Amino acid sequence: MLVEMGKQARKAARILGRTETARKNAVLISLADAILAQSDQILAANAQDIADGEHAGLTPALIDRLTLNPDRLDGIANELRNTALLPDPVGETFEETHMPNGLQVSKQRVPLGVLGVIYESRPNVTVDVSGLALKSGNAAILRGGSETLRSNQALVAVIRDVLGRHNLPQDAIQFIADPDRARVMELLQLYEYVDILIPRGGPQLHQFCRENSRIPVITGGIGICHLYVDESANLEAALSVVHNAKTQRPSVCNALDTLLVHQNVAADFLPRLVAFLGLDGVTFRADQSALTAWTDDDQPSSVAAAGPDDFDTEWLSLVLGLKVVSGLDEAIAHIEEHSTAHSDGILTQNEAHARRFVAEVDSAAVYVNASTRFTDGSQLGLGAEVAISTQRLHARGPMALRELTTYKWVIIGQNHVRP
Amino acid sequence: MLVEMGKQARKAARILGRTETARKNAVLISLADAILAQSDQILAANAQDIADGEHAGLTPALIDRLTLNPDRLDGIANELRNTALLPDPVGETFEETHMPNGLQVSKQRVPLGVLGVIYESRPNVTVDVSGLALKSGNAAILRGGSETLRSNQALVAVIRDVLGRHNLPQDAIQFIADPDRARVMELLQLYEYVDILIPRGGPQLHQFCRENSRIPVITGGIGICHLYVDESANLEAALSVVHNAKTQRPSVCNALDTLLVHQNVAADFLPRLVAFLGLDGVTFRADQSALTAWTDDDQPSSVAAAGPDDFDTEWLSLVLGLKVVSGLDEAIAHIEEHSTAHSDGILTQNEAHARRFVAEVDSAAVYVNASTRFTDGSQLGLGAEVAISTQRLHARGPMALRELTTYKWVIIGQNHVRP
Numbered sequence: 146m147l148v149e150m151g152k153q154a155r156k157a158a159r160i161l162g163r164t165e166t167a168r169k170n171a172v173l174i175s176l177a178d179a180i181l182a183q184s185d186q187i188l189a190a191n192a193q194d195i196a197d198g199e200h201a202g203l204t205p206a207l208i209d210r211l212t213l214n215p216d217r218l219d220g221i222a223n224e225l226r227n228t229a230l231l232p233d234p235v236g237e238t239f240e241e242t243h244m245p246n247g248l249q250v251s252k253q254r255v256p257l258g259v260l261g262v263i264y265e266s267r268p269n270v271t272v273d274v275s276g277l278a279l280k281s282g283n284a285a286i287l288r289g290g291s292e293t294l295r296s297n298q299a300l301v302a303v304i305r306d307v308l309g310r311h312n313l314p315q316d317a318i319q320f321i322a323d324p325d326r327a328r329v330m331e332l333l334q335l336y337e338y339v340d341i342l343i344p345r346g347g348p349q350l351h352q353f354c355r356e357n358s359r360i361p362v363i364t365g366g367i368g369i370c371h372l373y374v375d376e377s378a379n380l381e382a383a384l385s386v387v388h389n390a391k392t393q394r395p396s397v398c399n400a401l402d403t404l405l406v407h408q409n410v411a412a413d414f415l416p417r418l419v420a421f422l423g424l425d426g427v428t429f430r431a432d433q434s435a436l437t438a439w440t441d442d443d444q445p446s447s448v449a450a451a452g453p454d455d456f457d458t459e460w461l462s463l464v465l466g467l468k469v470v471s472g473l474d475e476a477i478a479h480i481e482e483h484s485t486a487h488s489d490g491i492l493t494q495n496e497a498h499a500r501r502f503v504a505e506v507d508s509a510a511v512y513v514n515a516s517t518r519f520t521d522g523s524q525l526g527l528g529a530e531v532a533i534s535t536q537r538l539h540a541r542g543p544m545a546l547r548e549l550t551t552y553k554w555v556i557i558g559q560n561h562v563r564p
Numbered sequence: 565m566l567v568e569m570g571k572q573a574r575k576a577a578r579i580l581g582r583t584e585t586a587r588k589n590a591v592l593i594s595l596a597d598a599i600l601a602q603s604d605q606i607l608a609a610n611a612q613d614i615a616d617g618e619h620a621g622l623t624p625a626l627i628d629r630l631t632l633n634p635d636r637l638d639g640i641a642n643e644l645r646n647t648a649l650l651p652d653p654v655g656e657t658f659e660e661t662h663m664p665n666g667l668q669v670s671k672q673r674v675p676l677g678v679l680g681v682i683y684e685s686r687p688n689v690t691v692d693v694s695g696l697a698l699k700s701g702n703a704a705i706l707r708g709g710s711e712t713l714r715s716n717q718a719l720v721a722v723i724r725d726v727l728g729r730h731n732l733p734q735d736a737i738q739f740i741a742d743p744d745r746a747r748v749m750e751l752l753q754l755y756e757y758v759d760i761l762i763p764r765g766g767p768q769l770h771q772f773c774r775e776n777s778r779i780p781v782i783t784g785g786i787g788i789c790h791l792y793v794d795e796s797a798n799l800e801a802a803l804s805v806v807h808n809a810k811t812q813r814p815s816v817c818n819a820l821d822t823l824l825v826h827q828n829v830a831a832d833f834l835p836r837l838v839a840f841l842g843l844d845g846v847t848f849r850a851d852q853s854a855l856t857a858w859t860d861d862d863q864p865s866s867v868a869a870a871g872p873d874d875f876d877t878e879w880l881s882l883v884l885g886l887k888v889v890s891g892l893d894e895a896i897a898h899i900e901e902h903s904t905a906h907s908d909g910i911l912t913q914n915e916a917h918a919r920r921f922v923a924e925v926d927s928a929a930v931y932v933n934a935s936t937r938f939t940d941g942s943q944l945g946l947g948a949e950v951a952i953s954t955q956r957l958h959a960r961g962p963m964a965l966r967e968l969t970t971y972k973w974v975i976i977g978q979n980h981v982r983p
Binding site: 242250257359379382393481490492511513514524536537538539556559560 | 581582661663667669672674676755775778780781798805807808809812900911918923926927928929932933935937938939943944945956957958960961972973976977978979980981982
């Protein structure tokens with residue numbers, strides 16, 4: 146059954162790949178309209194998912210993740226309209242050269258082909274990914290979580306209906322509704338029909354895909370993120386940057402996990418930080434080096450001694466690791482050992498230190514004097530994202546339209562032969 | 565044992581990644597000198613491999629592939645000197661933008677890290693790949709074929725010696741000498757230490773890697789290549805382009821496998837072509853549509869009826885498939901069905917046909933009026949290549965220095981926080 150899906154996706158991708166920009170944009174606009182027009186059916190399907198989830202005892206946080214409402218549907222529709230405004234990467238010609246023998250050589254961007262996307266919970270992913278796939282001329286086979294099955298099916302029905310109305314193949318977007326985990330395994334073997342696999346979920350899903358996929362996998366979305374407060378940092382500003390990185394949305398991958406502080410400012414900075422972030426309910430796991438910022442008597446109850454795995458934990462919640470370091474070298478060494486190479490930054494007024502940090506920390510996103518929360522397609526000018534890659538091949542960091550393309554070499558001669 | 569290699573490679577890669585261009589170039593020049601200075605030892609090791617190979621009954625073609633001689637060592641040394649002259653991709657900054665909020669965003673090229681390369685026969689690969697890896701700031705773990713074990717070990721000894729003399733980590737280039745196939749399986753699991761796996765060999769090796777690797781794999785190097793002679797082609801020129809594509813080096817992946825000819829020129833062109841290429845010993849597998857170019861009486865003995873798999877065969881020898889098509893549509897459809905998406909071209913004087921062919925044929929290299937033999941790093945201005953990718957992720961077609969890098973996002977703020 147999945148092979149049949151694969152074949153249909155391949156066929157649809159060929160047509161999508163040759164579809165003009167204006168027509169693809171028209172589909173996105175129609176889709177935005179249709180989602181709002183059919184919001185009653187979508188919200189009814191979502192209400193069933195919510196009821197089932199509550200019955201199954203999902204946590205309020207999980208229920209919130211899978212909940213749709215008129216506001217969130219507005220957001221989804223706006224996202225589609227924004228994607229329609231972005232430049233179409235397909236057909237872009239680059240690296241044009243004339244070889245000394247007269248051959249004209251260039252590269253031309255083409256869609257990747259068929260995307261396989263495995264994701265959990267949030268039903269907006271269904272629409273976001275479909276919008277980016279269609280705009281970049283790709284087909285997609287989607288596998289959402291069972292806890293949002295009805296919402297996803299309702300959204301996919303709207304997408305396929307809009308495709309049909311624009312005389313484009315409905316199978317450009319297909320959804321695996323069978324909740325059997327065997328279907329995921331089957332998807333991972335479809336290398337003839339699927340060009341890239343994007344798992345969006347926890348470490349187990351990524352590991353499962355890495356171990357079992359015969360399709361190239363983009364892993365990412367897991368961030369143990371660091372900020373290092375250098376001796377020369379503007380401490381007042383550092384308070385607000387750290388506060389933002391930790392608390393603005395603690396459940397996501399670019400939120401701060403570990404704060405490293407230079408030993409010469411730790412005694413001043415750490416108590417202020419703990420007091421300030423404590424107002425938002427942040428609790429702390431402090432290395433021995435950081436505990437020395439307090440006496441036994443004045444150590445706040447929000448500060449606990451860090452356990453052995455705490456600096457290798459992505460908190461995804463209002464917990465922050467604290468460590469005092471002797472300087473830039475130790476900060477870089479700690480990041481090298483514990484970072485997942487997602488987003489790491491330095492707060493400093495020392496330009497040489499900023500330069501060294503940028504040169505030596507090899508993460509997908511390296512920051513100077515900014516919150517790690519900016520590692521995000523829309524924040525970095527891509528308009529949206531299908532994933533945040535922490536692997537090194539193909540694309541690193543936020544992936545959007547251009548990252549869903551590859552290129553072909555176009556070589557024009559006058560009956561050239563190789564000597 | 566391989567885990568230890570991986571750890572050492574990772575350490576070495578960190579140092580290589582920060583090594584200045586001039587120093588990396590000096591290593592390549594020293595290495596070119598050292599290979600010539602130590603040619604006696606290298607050729608002695610190679611002579612043992614040759615003797616063993618002859619004893620084991622390897623074909624003359626295979627013996628030729630693994631043979632080194634002073635000329636070939638000269639070639640290897642020159643390749644290194646050329647690589648030294650190429651621009652260093654590491655550190656290149658691109659896609660610089662200022663976001664409306666004042667964030668400075670750019671991308672900076674960094675090495676991939678550690679390359680795993682599995683290859684067969686030709687010992688020059690050991691040096692070519694090492695040179696490209698070092699120049700692009702990467703470490704490499706190499707696994708050559710058992711039939712060239714001694715030659716490879718001699719070459720790797722020279723490389724490591726040169727690295728040591730330049731105070732760079734010798735473990736930047738490591739070689740798996742144990743011929744046990746279990747070591748390959750072990751290498752494929754080292755995802756913590758190896759960032760990209762490049763198999764260079766036949767379809768079985770590629771399939772084995774795709775099925776078993778937990779490291780991202782670049783597959784490629786397998787080309788069922790097509791040329792289509794359009795009705796408007798300059799037939800005189802077409803003879804020489806087809807001749808070049810088929811005979812200039814028939815054993816390689818960019819050599820021509822199937823010729824498609826427009827029905828209106830087939831009766832004229834096919835007999836001339838068969839006569840002309842026959843002078844070089846080419847034999848033909850003709851589809852029924854092409855056999856009609858001859859009567860039963862005048863069909864040359866070099867032309868046989870094509871079998872059912874002949875249009876899905878990479879010949880790697882002086883055999884050429886022939887098929888007559890009704891026009892551009894059928895040519896594109898045949899290529900879509902049978903091509904491995906390596907190198908495919910059209911010979912035509914009709915610009916609209918050339919444009920459609922380029923737009924609709926989605927191969928790594930698409931040609932207009934040129935031989936497919938140009939799909940090659942040095943022919944396309946990359947100086948050299950580690951592989952010719954036919955997969956869609958990361959890089960397509962010839963891969964050289966830039967394709968051995970990835971990038972990091974560098975984001976500079978003035979204590980920016982996300983609203």
